[in-house]
Amino acid sequence: MSVPKLTRWLAIHLPHWSVERVRRRLKSGRREGSPDLAILLVETVAERSLVARCCGVAGRCGVRPGMTVAGARALLAGTDCHVEAHEPEREAAALAALGRELWRFTPRVAARPPDGLLLDVAGCERLFGGERPLLEAAVGHVRAFGFGARAAVAGTAAAARAVARFGPQALAQVASGCERAALEPLPLEALDLAPRILAGLHELELANVGQCLDLSRAQLATRFGEPLLAAIDRALGARPETVEVLRYAPPPSVERELEGVTDDLETLLTCVRLLLDDLCAVLEAEDAGALALMVELFPTDAPPARELVALSHPSRDPAHLMALIEPQLERVRLGFGVDRLRVTAPRTSTLRPRQGTGFGLGADLVPAIDRALGELLDAYAGRFGPRATYLVEAVESHLPERAFRPRPVPLGSAPPRLVRASLGAGERPSAVLFRPEPVEVRTDPESGALLALRWRAEERALVRALGPERLAETWWTALEPVELEERRAPTRIDYTSLDAPTPPPRKPRVEPSRDYYRVQDSAGRWLWLFRAGTRWFVHGEWA
Template identity: 30%
Template sequence: MSKRRILSLWFPRLGAERVMRAERGLPPGPLAVVAELSNMQVITALNAEAAAEGLRVGQPVRDAHAMCGSLLTRPRNSPAEAAFLTALRRWAGKFSPWVAEAPPDGLVIDLSGCAHLFGGEAELIAVIEADCAAMGLSVRAGLADTLGAAWALARHAGQAAGSDRNGDAISQEARATRSKAGRRHWTKGGAAPQVSSRNTESSIAAPGQTYGALSPLPVAALRLESGVVEQLNRLGLRRIGDLLGQPRASLARRFGTGLVHRLDQAMGSAPEPVSPAKAPDHFAVRMTFPDPIGLKEDLMAAIDRILPVLCARLEAKGRGLRSLRLEAHRTDQAAEVAVVGLARPGHDPARIRPLLEMKIDAIDAGFGIDMLRLQAIQTEPVHARTVTGHAEAGRAVRDRLSGATAIEDLIGKLGARVGLETITRYHPASSHIPEKTAQVMAAAWSEPAQDWPPAPRPRPLLMWRPEPVMAPDTPALPDRFRWRGRNWTRAHATGPERIAPEWWLDDPDWRSGVRDYWVMVTGEGERLWLFYGHGGAMSSGWFCHGRFA
């Protein structure tokens, strides 16, 4: 007899009840979560009030509104539902360390050796139901020796097997005259099963009693495809018990090996382990003091002892720090918090220590600090860089000799004072428009550009939005013009360089059409970048776009 006990939790109204928890101000009444499916809005989840109105999952929204005029709908947020299911998985960790998600609306828990801690299996399910009721969630539980059997009990316990057959027999004719909803599964348009809040007797299969618990359930409880279920029903194989007595070879030959495999998983002949999600890596160290401290030297001495420990753990996992939090817990139960960031992920204590030292002065020790704690808020994988080719190898050697981390350390130190998000760098962009040849990126989260594409002509050091120049409205270069309230004279000029706008974009600064650019040296000693706009959607004229150094 197997000693393995698997608990399956099904949250049939997970999507709707998540919305009700997130939007506390929702008016009471029917609620449906809808999603786009084949260019049609269909229902993916319902609350209890909507189910009581006769609505069903998979029903078109237009039909649902015709049946229930007061129906309130919300669009489905699949990532939010997945995150909510992950939160429920963490909650279920109180019952067993082996908890896995069964998307989109279920959990699987391996309760082997854990039920006695709660007084038994029925008592444990009672605790689960009470917790879910407190969270505003509907839940159905199934407990058996196998994962497949537990899944079937959670979703189909107490549900009679239906039939889709029609024929000349009196019993079949009687079934054919019944309501179609009464003999179809509720997920395909039939009536929803009536489930009480406590249904532990029908959802718990005693150890070794999997055969008897699964026999009366419909074949859909084996997690089969809808086409296979319909074929089985047409042949009169409507209950799992009808399949257990059939030769496996003929079942596999007629319906495929998937049916036999699911049947073996439910009965325990084929393994189906519970694979819990790996716990996320958590990197934190702390140090407590027998007596409170408050001097900067003492705090740095403590950091020098615990920071290498944290960095060693990061290095062992192949991770690098991006954001680090320092917590100084005082004797009056208050805590001083400082956060530092790195421009490049790393686990070198020599690079992190100066950033922490810059934050120590802002910590108010109060009546003394009795504990220091360092926690890695954000980490990233640190991969070894592969250098190929002579040019890259030479650059790597020069960087190693000159200290390639100097610029990153500088960015980190400046970021500790003014914030990493305020430090930016330019990267080349694919555009022939002068002001669009570079894009601004955060220096801490981008690599420095190695090679800039050469410009066809020299570009000014300073550029601004085009400013009007008072000069004759002709393409001929003016000898005198007025700009920024001053009179200027031409000493020398080179050009023109014709630049056309990006016709596929509507840029307000380029509605002047094609431009002819000139580099003009004025008699006053300035080198200006002037252009003549040929009109386009605006009037033509002369403009100043920049100034050379």
């Protein structure tokens, strides 16, 4: 008589979770997220910027976690590189969100930061035609999000995690009762031990788990104490392991039954306003704000009508939420009337209460600015559509055409993080040309003073010139210089264009430095002029 399988655990390991999250975000933001882009996640330790995580591109160039950012940039000279701060809290929240996507396979899913997921699949395999199809379906679902994954199924959670991380196969199945045979060839790190215990085992010249298991328990307990025996027992199933699974929390929702059927729009809008007041009170009690709002109307003669709006920043302001949802409700067909309404916030985010200054003279300006920006972006997205609404963020670059980049507004997700980048100390024009335009400049042969220029088939005398200001790209980028074509280009950057051409691949080449001048012509116009080598270009204009 066969013994039934009591527990089966599916462990998913995401070996490049941190950098793949960043690369996925860069691709969704219409920025450079190509596989050739090197990604560095940095942390500050004792006032030193160190590499916390790096991608495979950086690893092949010699970058390793723990080295300084300056040293990593030197190794990546000539390679396009993206650097940002390592945020373990955000990664843990994103890992939990990915775990909730796996509820379609089992109701018991646990997130194991920094890069693992654990699923209790006992009894679920029959819904997928067997354990192997379930394993392949779960891993395929994770890979569909753009994350590399390894996975293993075993009778204990610890054994499944060890085989998923260090096993020879990307997808592995370990029969119940065979955990010891699967663990023996794995390195000691598979037992998830403390660094002190690992160092002690390496001092004994133990190479794998099997050599550790061959030692007597008394010897291991005497030298390393109870933690090592507990880790071994959990992996072999001799000791239970506590797993904290993700819990489902229903989204905040309020509902109202009408005393009768009505098709009067004003009456329904009044009911929605009252429900929004109740919903915002619930959100305030939870220190949360709505990132998405759904209003459901239940006609008596038709299926429910649902209207959904997404927000760029969490909000619990009833007036702002009503301004977003009201235009959509005005287009709903009410049929013979509605007798029930429901308002739900399907996606929420933490929104801390605002605190005034010491004497109540005003609130903190940063939350107020973020709130005003979010309301403005929501209004633009509602009027022009989310695909036509962009943010412009600053980039650490001295060259003007690389100092900004557009990105779409992330509606319905975490609020956008504004990049505090230095734009340089010099004065900049109000309009920057998308591509610098060539001009002919006449100078005094003796003093070198700028006398006149010919731009767009028009001769202009110059009455004043201020400069030069020398600008150059950072030494570690060494990118192909911007093409300075002999053709007309748009006078301003079109940030709303969704079909901007993809720039050609950039070759390693150092761009010459530029000398910028502020010049005023005889008509009073101020232009931003620069010289690159022996050629002159106009790059902007003050309005």
